[in-house]
Amino acid sequence: MTPDSPLTEQLGDIERALRAELSQAQNEDALEDVRVRFLGRSGEITAVRRTIGKLPAGERPGAGRIINDAVAEYETLFERRREELAREALEERLRQAIDVTFPGIPPLVGSIHPIRRTMDDLLAYFERRGFAVVVGPEIESDYNNFDALNIPPDHPAREGLDSFYLRPDLVLRTHTSPMQIRVMQRNPPPLAIVVPGRVYRRDALDARHLYAFHQIEGLLVAPGVHLGHLKGALTGMCREVFGPQQSVRFRPSFFPFTEPSAEVDTTCPACGGAGCRTCGGSGWIELGGAGMVHPSVLREVGYDPDVVNGWAFGVGIERVAFTRHGMDDIRAFVENDPAVLEQLA
Numbered sequence: 538m539t540p541d542s543p544l545t546e547q548l549g550d551i552e553r554a555l556r557a558e559l560s561q562a563q564n565e566d567a568l569e570d571v572r573v574r575f576l577g578r579s580g581e582i583t584a585v586r587r588t589i590g591k592l593p594a595g596e597r598p599g600a601g602r603i604i605n606d607a608v609a610e611y612e613t614l615f616e617r618r619r620e621e622l623a624r625e626a627l628e629e630r631l632r633q634a635i636d637v638t639f640p641g642i643p644p645l646v647g648s649i650h651p652i653r654r655t656m657d658d659l660l661a662y663f664e665r666r667g668f669a670v671v672v673g674p675e676i677e678s679d680y681n682n683f684d685a686l687n688i689p690p691d692h693p694a695r696e697g698l699d700s701f702y703l704r705p706d707l708v709l710r711t712h713t714s715p716m717q718i719r720v721m722q723r724n725p726p727p728l729a730i731v732v733p734g735r736v737y738r739r740d741a742l743d744a745r746h747l748y749a750f751h752q753i754e755g756l757l758v759a760p761g762v763h764l765g766h767l768k769g770a771l772t773g774m775c776r777e778v779f780g781p782q783q784s785v786r787f788r789p790s791f792f793p794f795t796e797p798s799a800e801v802d803t804t805c806p807a808c809g810g811a812g813c814r815t816c817g818g819s820g821w822i823e824l825g826g827a828g829m830v831h832p833s834v835l836r837e838v839g840y841d842p843d844v845v846n847g848w849a850f851g852v853g854i855e856r857v858a859f860t861r862h863g864m865d866d867i868r869a870f871v872e873n874d875p876a877v878l879e880q881l882a
């Protein structure tokens with residue numbers, strides 16, 4: 538048997554045909570089809586094998602080897618085509634998985650929480666005027682939270698109903714006012730401070746009440762301080778946050794730690810004072826309490842009320858932020874739904 542014998546020629550023809558068909562086969566099924574036609578039991582190779590029987594006995598083993606070698610070569614061709622198809626299929630899948638023309642998902646960018654932002658804006662107004670920003674503990678002695686602020690033991694604010702008591706003498710502060718005591722006890726007058734912080738009350742949660750909320754306390758103590766200074770400061774603060782058209786009004790009120798005392802309102806920014814849903818038709822939004830520091834409080838911290846006096850205020854931050862953003866449910870501040878926060882950012 539020589540390389541150009543009829544058998545090798547025949548096998549060469551088969552190989553050429555096989556190569557052509559393999560390159561046409563575009564998937565596993567088509568490939569299998571080709572295999573059956575060439576290597577299958579009634580395929581081309583079987584037909585070639587049958588011709589061995591017609592050869593002289595001496596040539597048969599050689600012819601058998603040549604056919605086996607050819608079959609091994611065909612198997613290799615099949616295997617190569619199979620790998621090629623698999624690689625193409627993978628590349629196609631990757632092309633689909635990474636579509637660079639597809640619009641991207643914008644990254645979530647954080648923002649400052651509306652409560653923090655309102656707090657910062659209010660504080661900035663006072664910081665620019667030389668007030669020191671101080672913070673204190675949320676767990677307070679009932680002395681600082683109540684007694685020293687002239688709130689007697691039988692005062693309703695001291696009942697467990699309104700406050701979270703941790704021990705008979707320890708309470709989650711119900712307001713930021715105890716910081717007045719802490720700061721005055723440690724520093725001689727004059728002083729000017731603002732105190733941002735979280736406070737706690739046993740209120741039922743609803744659209745207008747949280748049991749943990751934020752206040753800013755303000756305190757200015759110096760000789761000759763009067764109510765006009767207080768009103769000027771609060772008016773400036775409201776104009777900073779809501780705009781230059783804001784007014785502030787004082788309504789006579791009572792707090793044990795101030796005399797006189799006032800509830801502080803500012804022009805409803807939603808309607809400019811005409812009356813609307815936000816302000817319940819009154820044209821005013823309540824911000825908190827204020828007044829002239831009570832002489833008993835000054836005496837309690839060792840100050841002489843005949844030499845210095847002071848004003849103080851406590852403003853609810855949620856109330857301000859709520860009004861600022863025209864919201865209708867205060868719980869949105871603590872639920873922290875990203876969609877809502879994004880809107881408020």
Ligand code: DAH
Pocket residue numbers: 711712713714754755792794795825826827828829848849850851852
């Ligand atoms: N501490 C009061 C409260 O939480 C608010 C307040 C009223 C604070 C009058 C003051 C003040 O500093 O002078 O309801």
